[in-house]
Amino acid sequence: MMERDVVVRLLLRLIMVVVAYAVIRILAPARTLLAGAALGAGALALVALNPGALASVEFWAGLVGFAAILSALMIVIHPNPMVSVLFLIVNLFCVALFYLFLNAQFLAAIQIIIYAGAIMVLFLFVVMLLNLKAEEGLTARGGPQRYGAIVLGGLFAGLLFDAILHRGPQPYFDPGTFASGFGTARELGGLLFTRYLFAFEAASLLLIAAMIGAVVLAKRRLR
């Protein structure tokens, strides 16, 4: 069945990511070069096996998914917070590309403007200003709790996969009825300013409150 195929491919990809990272960490000294060479060779092999794949959506969506999952893992694993910030930026870019695959062109641009362009700059500034160094390794303190967290995280992911793959009957998506204005700013604006107007205004109030709050909280006390 198609869903099993998708899940198997995804799991294989995840296992490849974890194995790749383990190999890289073990061969620590020359890791950047080795990692780059390995990933490049893998990509070339994939393309050489099936040249028509370059034009297929599945290949590119798979590639972006691989990058998203790899960068998410690196955020959690890497000890240096600045490197975590950079991997989160990569991840946000991958999510923006996903939005493009999902016909959400306005959301893709907004994701880059707001998330990758403003929120992550904020994170970057804070990490630079606080001059944070790399924290010690993952297994330094609170050992069993960390392993428990990873195991439970895996079980949680399994639960979510199960829920997604055994959904009830979903509406049939007929490509013929694809409205050409779907996902544009015009459609979104039409909804935002009519049906969701109250939420829109409340969100603007929220932003003002957050701005004032952030300025007050981070202010140095005036002596």
Place this chain on the structure above:
Amino acid sequence: MMPPHYFLLVAALLFAIGCVGVLIRRNAIVILMCIELMLNAVNLTFAAFANESQSMTGHVFVFFVMTVAAAEAAVGLAIVIALFRRRRTTDVDDASLLRW
């Protein structure tokens, strides 16, 4: 065309990785980043469902989640900075004054 399952599965995986990150890491800023990762996974799920049912309501939700995420990131980081000024550490295990 990609089956809609694909995006939902990737989003679920990102969400789980974010959860594990919040539980494992001790640096307050990295915890906030993992929360942002979880919010992004949720946004991706909304967008995938919106695409499947051709309804723009999903996009409206994504818009508002992004707004709230921006506000929350700003205030959260301000709190971390205030805490750092007092204690010179961003380790959440050290912010334990109210513990028994």
Place this chain on the structure above:
Amino acid sequence: MDPAVTRILVESTVKIALFFFVVLTVIAYMTWVERRVSAWIQDRRGPNRVGPFGLLQPLADGIKFLFKEAIVPPHVYRPVYLMAPALIFIPSMITLAVVPIGPAVSLFGRRIALQVADVDNGILIILAFASMGVYGIALAGWSSQNKYSLMGGLRSSAQLISYELAMGITIVGVLMATGSLRLNDIVTHQMEHGWNVLYQLPGFLIFLTAAFAESNRLPFDLPEAETELVAGYHTEYSGMRFSMFFMAEYANMITGSALATTLYFGGYHVPGLAALGLSETAAALVQVLAFCLKVAFFLFVFVWVRWTLPRFRYDQLMNLGWKALLPVALLHLLWVSFLVLTGRG
């Protein structure tokens, strides 16, 4: 592969290659233009030894930089240090990719848009990659692991994000008048209703000021001034990487000029061209030339302002961005909405 896909790939590759070649040549010759125009302003000769009128000077400078010893200090954080100059360059290139250079022409039997990427939300792409430009400088400052570079990088990034706010609001003014996010539609609207600069002049001035700040040009070039903070965020760079920063600055200048032309000065529009009755290809060529001349004029304005005005102090700079430009931009937005409501925009 599907012939349609092959055609798109070939077309895009050719456009990107041409585009890169042209932009890199313009960047190289901007150094020559800068030196000659600054010499003219300061009543002296510029470079005139290397080749006729000193035209081979950029080539000589390039060779010099290539042969310089590129020292990578041992204390830097290498992956980010090596990546940072490219990170400043890439967003401005992507922004230039959505700017239309001319109208669509029929070449080789099909319509080709004279634009690398004709996307439906061109303005949003511009805003997106204007905000991505902050990373290169902040990361260059941080990766140098040196307190002067860090402070220079932080100051420069703070300057960039402050001015991109005012720039975004003036772009929203143009967007309101046009009613569409596509840059081609903006040019078409200006063809019909007159250039945007004529009734959005305050917005244009704010946009130009913000463009100066975004490309770190005088009067806003405190972060890279020689007398401040050693050399700011590019203290630890040498050789070709150092020259990458200046190439990126010129690329940002070109992007700012191209945007100012497209958003306010009618893009490739030549008033009165229809009356001449030229063939389609000739008309397109004239319009492309007009676009290039307008961009060249703005580049000249960039150089002119640099050698005329003194530098802003950092607190003056931030005050200008937040306390002066932002309220004026908001008032300008009110003005544009009034114009649009009364049907004049």
